[in-house]
Amino acid sequence: MQLQDERSSTLNTKAKKVALSGVFCALAIAISFLESLIPPIVPVPGIKPGFSNIVTMFCLTSLGFPYALAITLFKAVFALITRGTTSFFMSLCGGLLSLMVTAILFRLSEKSVSFVGIGVSSAIAHNLGQLLVATIILGKTILNIAPFLLIGGIVCGFVTGTIFKYTVPVLNKLTKNLLKGSINKC
Secondary structure (H helix, E strand, O other), X not given: XXXXXHHHHHHHHHHHHHHHHHHHHHHHHHHHHHHHOOOOOOOOOOOOOOOHHHHHHHHHHHOOXXXXXXXXXXXXXXXXXXXXXXXXXXXXXXXXXXXXXXXXXXXXXXXXXXXXXXXXHHXXXXXXXXXXXXXXXXXXXXXXXXXXXHHHHHHHHHHHHHHHHHHHHHHHHHHHHHHHOOHHHO
């Protein structure tokens, strides 16, 4: 009887994680859509705030890599549906490289690299991934925009890392309560 209760509890927790990751996917896509409505601050393609990365970073730390990977893939598919093939490949390559860097930094240095440092590294990795795709698509290196992407990555990564730093305690509490099934405490 105890084994059956443990299995039921494990399945229940897995179901809650899947449902929560669905909410995170919807949130990341909604934020990504809202970002697309913001006019460019700098007339360089590829520079966006990257606020949806906050959702991916949180999902990585709270639910794990497979769930964060799912969000990254859903965001790329959303880019395909709303902005076309080039945006899909830009989002996919940038998102995967960003996720890898973020996962490595979270795993290797939980205390030595700040959330802001991880946000900046993640944004720069995303921009490098996009630059790689642009180079492949165009058939030539476009390093002339690399300095702008680097500066944009530093600024936007600083902002997303800072937002993540201040929202993660609240999100952790909310997620923990949701996974326990205690919605009234949220």
